[in-house]
Amino acid sequence: MEKPLSGKKAIITGASAGIGRATALTLAKAGAALVLNARRGDRLDALAAEIAALGGSALPVAGDAGDAAAIDSLLDAALGWREGGKKVDIVIANAGRGLAGGILSSDESAWQGLYQVNVLGLARLLRRAGLYMAERKKGDIVAIGSVVGQNISPFSGFYGSSKFAVGAIAEALRREICASGVRVSLVRPGIVVSEFQDVAGYNEENFGKSVAQFGKLLEPQAIADGILWLLTLAPHVNVNEITIRPTGQPYP
Numbered sequence: 001m002e003k004p005l006s007g008k009k010a011i012i013t014g015a016s017a018g019i020g021r022a023t024a025l026t027l028a029k030a031g032a033a034l035v036l037n038a039r040r041g042d043r044l045d046a047l048a049a050e051i052a053a054l055g056g057s058a059l060p061v062a063g064d065a066g067d068a069a070a071i072d073s074l075l076d077a078a079l080g081w082r083e084g085g086k087k088v089d090i091v092i093a094n095a096g097r098g099l100a101g102g103i104l105s106s107d108e109s110a111w112q113g114l115y116q117v118n119v120l121g122l123a124r125l126l127r128r129a130g131l132y133m134a135e136r137k138k139g140d141i142v143a144i145g146s147v148v149g150q151n152i153s154p155f156s157g158f159y160g161s162s163k164f165a166v167g168a169i170a171e172a173l174r175r176e177i178c179a180s181g182v183r184v185s186l187v188r189p190g191i192v193v194s195e196f197q198d199v200a201g202y203n204e205e206n207f208g209k210s211v212a213q214f215g216k217l218l219e220p221q222a223i224a225d226g227i228l229w230l231l232t233l234a235p236h237v238n239v240n241e242i243t244i245r246p247t248g249q250p251y252p
């Protein structure tokens, strides 16, 4: 049976955990060949084996998505891989990290690394994917922002500022290349339970108490399902942005 993404090749950054991992599995089940990026290569190898066991195909390309040379290598590896044809149809810019605390209280020593991957790495990947797809006159780019990239929160203010930048970069790129037939979409997740909370330094005090009233939080699959929906719309339909929250999350 024809699957909706058969014959397509997708790059996903941050595929070793959480939203990226769930999205990789979802797109693979929909028929796409996957090029997987994250720093933990052992996790990518295991995910590629899981995808192969499902009858799909995946190429692990370990590297730091904040590093310009690693992004070049990722695109080169994807374009050189024969599976799915020597092309790239879909780029999901998902790699990123959070940081607990506001401008006054967050760990300043983490600021540079956070911007390196969340903003500069994403911008470089979008630029390279955008140039390639604009010339090809088709393709899909999905950037993972956040609800705090729309509603700045004092509890994660510096991280939120990076996601405001993600929203601006994605929309700026969309305006630059939409006329060439390339779709650019921004996905803003609300609270998704993943490794994100540990990496960000969230704990019972600064996170658990505030979300206790939100009810059931999201699993990464909810975001993966939203991304698959965006990618399977008719090619002339570009939903520019979607926000996916737990039903009980009023803010941010």
Ligand SMILES: NC(=O)c1ccc[n+]([C@@H]2O[C@H](COP(=O)([O-])OP(=O)(O)OC[C@H]3O[C@@H](n4cnc5c(N)ncnc54)[C@H](OP(=O)(O)O)[C@@H]3O)[C@@H](O)[C@H]2O)c1
Pocket: 013, 014, 015, 016, 017, 018, 019, 020, 037, 038, 039, 040, 041, 043, 063, 064, 065, 066, 094, 095, 096, 097, 098, 117, 144, 145, 146, 147, 188, 189, 190, 191, 192, 193, 194, 195, 196, 197, 199, 220
């Ligand atoms: N969870 C939430 O509540 C939430 C809400 C809104 C937005 N988001 C956004 O959603 C995205 C995914 O988050 P998640 O919840 O899935 O978090 P996660 O479970 O911590 O996964 C983050 C992924 O990004 C990768 N990554 C981090 N830094 C990287 C780097 N420098 N180079 C390459 N890969 C890197 C990690 O892999 P390695 O460690 O192996 O490199 C991992 O695969 C992030 O952009 C995050 O800001 C999350």
